[in-house]
Amino acid sequence: MADPGSELVKIIFIDADGGTRECDGEIGKSVMETAVNDLVEGIVAECGGYCSCATCHAYVDPAWMDRLPAPEMIERDMLDGLLNVRPNSRLTCQLKVTEDLDGIVFTTPASQY
Amino acid sequence: MNEPRPIAEVPSHVQTARVVDFDVYNEPGLSHEFHETWLRLAGGEVPGLVWTIRNGGHWIPTRGEDIAKIYLDHENFSSRVMQVPRERMAGNRPIPGSYDPPEQNEFRAIINPPLLPRVIQSIEPTISGLATSLVENLKGRGECDYVADFALQLPIRVFLSYAGLPESDAAHLRHLAEEKVRPTGKMDVAEVMQALRDYLVPRIEARRANPGDDLLSQLVNGRMKDRALEVDEAVRMCSQVIVAGLDTVASALSFIMLWLSKHPEVRHELASAPEKIPAAVEEFLRMFPLVAIAREVRQDYELDGQVMKKGDIVVLSTMLHGLDERIFEHPMDFDLTRRRQVNSTFGQGTHRCPGASLARTELQIALREWLARIPDFGVKPGAEVLFTGGVVATVRQLPLVWQAK
Numbered sequence: 001m002a003d004p005g006s007e008l009v010k011i012i013f014i015d016a017d018g019g020t021r022e023c024d025g026e027i028g029k030s031v032m033e034t035a036v037n038d039l040v041e042g043i044v045a046e047c048g049g050y051c052s053c054a055t056c057h058a059y060v061d062p063a064w065m066d067r068l069p070a071p072e073m074i075e076r077d078m079l080d081g082l083l084n085v086r087p088n089s090r091l092t093c094q095l096k097v098t099e100d101l102d103g104i105v106f107t108t109p110a111s112q113y
Numbered sequence: 114m115n116e117p118r119p120i121a122e123v124p125s126h127v128q129t130a131r132v133v134d135f136d137v138y139n140e141p142g143l144s145h146e147f148h149e150t151w152l153r154l155a156g157g158e159v160p161g162l163v164w165t166i167r168n169g170g171h172w173i174p175t176r177g178e179d180i181a182k183i184y185l186d187h188e189n190f191s192s193r194v195m196q197v198p199r200e201r202m203a204g205n206r207p208i209p210g211s212y213d214p215p216e217q218n219e220f221r222a223i224i225n226p227p228l229l230p231r232v233i234q235s236i237e238p239t240i241s242g243l244a245t246s247l248v249e250n251l252k253g254r255g256e257c258d259y260v261a262d263f264a265l266q267l268p269i270r271v272f273l274s275y276a277g278l279p280e281s282d283a284a285h286l287r288h289l290a291e292e293k294v295r296p297t298g299k300m301d302v303a304e305v306m307q308a309l310r311d312y313l314v315p316r317i318e319a320r321r322a323n324p325g326d327d328l329l330s331q332l333v334n335g336r337m338k339d340r341a342l343e344v345d346e347a348v349r350m351c352s353q354v355i356v357a358g359l360d361t362v363a364s365a366l367s368f369i370m371l372w373l374s375k376h377p378e379v380r381h382e383l384a385s386a387p388e389k390i391p392a393a394v395e396e397f398l399r400m401f402p403l404v405a406i407a408r409e410v411r412q413d414y415e416l417d418g419q420v421m422k423k424g425d426i427v428v429l430s431t432m433l434h435g436l437d438e439r440i441f442e443h444p445m446d447f448d449l450t451r452r453r454q455v456n457s458t459f460g461q462g463t464h465r466c467p468g469a470s471l472a473r474t475e476l477q478i479a480l481r482e483w484l485a486r487i488p489d490f491g492v493k494p495g496a497e498v499l500f501t502g503g504v505v506a507t508v509r510q511l512p513l514v515w516q517a518k
């Protein structure tokens with residue numbers, strides 16, 4: 001659990017082989033930035049967060065799905081074009097870190113291409 | 114020798130120790146050793162940021178990390194100027210290449226979807242068919258110019274097929290695309306754009322009246338946030354999608370095949386284990402980047418202890434990222450066991466190549482189908498393989514020979 005008043009929450013990334021990384025997510029930044037800052041290899045993020053490359057794709061733990069805002073049209077359009085897309089697929093650059101997300105778990109796909 | 118290359122005066126804000134003489138398009142050396150010549154610029158104790166006196170005078174960051182940082186920072190670096198000297202941009206406003214967000218994002222929301230991996234996967238059989246028929250036609254000849262006979266043929270055919278255009282348009286469109294990127298002087302920029310417009314407008318109008326699911330239909334029926342695309346915008350967008358996807362793929366293929374011609378062990382490994390080709394393509398893309406594109410500094414910006422002034426131009430060499438030895442040990446070595454790290458071969462940030470998935474697929478298929486039929490080949494004895502620098506570097510000719518069975 002995050003300390004009360006802390007600007008950081010825990011975000012967990014599990015890679016396709018099951019390796020787990022626990023990262024400090026700064027409130028207000030994106031989930032993608034959290035991963036990139038911590039060198040989580042499963043998130044590539046070549047466009048830097050413009051919803052333009054779809055290389056920041058991850059699966060949200062289904063238990064957390066409802067706590068995320070629904071994807072906007074531009075994210076849906078990109079997700080539609082991905083391989084290995086699932087109902088819990090999201091582009092992590094479009095998700096802001098909030099207090100509510102403390103402990104959220106994402107699984108990254110085997111490949112972002 | 115080459116024509117005299119004009120030298121620009123060094124502005125007073127440029128620190129003397131950073132001044133170099135390097136022509137990003139025509140530096141002697143690029144024609145014989147393209148990537149090695151770029152590496153020499155960045156080697157040794159060279160500062161992280163240099164100023165060259167060629168092409169009007171401009172900055173060149175020499176470290177992969179800084180190149181990535183600038184690609185990712187459109188707020189400080191505008192795409193309005195994509196080439197040097199800046200005068201070369203006159204009358205040339207490619208969409209989306211020369212736009213900045215937020216407009217550029219709106220254009221990209223139109224271009225991205227038809228080029229995403231799932232769509233590209235659905236046209237894989239077409240790409241395989243085209244690649245196969247090109248190799249089958251060449252196989253019995255025992256030799257070819259790989260650039261003209263294969264590398265330039267495949268991407269234009271893939272484009273025409275996906276755009277719902279006849280294969281017989283290939284020569285005309287390629288000619289225009291080439292005039293656009295490497296003007297021969299026979300046509301000026303305005304004439305090339307007019308010819309592209311003459312070609313595209315009737316086809317755009319037909320697809321607006323009667324939309325299909327082809328690439329061109331998807332592009333020209335795309336909408337900006339609150340309006341349709343203007344015809345002129347559609348022309349400029351289609352032109353850039355065409356032009357950007359031809360030479361790039363052709364050059365990447367040609368650099369890879371030249372390298373494979375000298376590395377029989379890797380050739381055989383990939384021919385006998387084609388499942389390794391996708392990973393090999395990633396490593397080749399890192400080793401053989403080919404784009405050197407510019408940005409204009411939007412406000413004074415400090416890098417490496419030097420202020421770049423508003424209005425200065427920066428050329429971002431993707432070569433200097435994938436081959437940066439500070440990031441990739443022994444960068445010229447082909448090594449499938451490297452730790453995966455981002456490079457800038459497809460750019461980064463808001464302009465990051467929308468065609469990356471198509472390009473990767475074309476490269477993978479082209480290598481697979483070629484190696485399955487012609488696993489052994491070499492450069493024709495006595496032939497000299499030369500390169501031409503530019504915004505996109507090209508291989509002029511690659512005469513290959515093999516045992517025709």
Ligand code: HEM
Nearest residue numbers: 209210354357358361362365404458459460464466468472
């Ligand atoms: C190996 C092949 C390729 C390489 C190395 C490559 C490289 C690049 C790079 C570095 C950029 C960024 C330019 C910048 O930041 O200003 C770019 C942009 C672009 N590429 Fe590619 N590209 C390749 C293939 C393709 C293909 C096949 C297509 C066509 C579908 C394509 C279409 C585009 C377009 C339209 C842009 C402009 C995007 C924008 O400005 O937002 N490229 N490419």
Ligand code: FES
Nearest residue numbers: 049051052054093
């Ligand atoms: S970082 Fe490119 S789409 Fe998310």
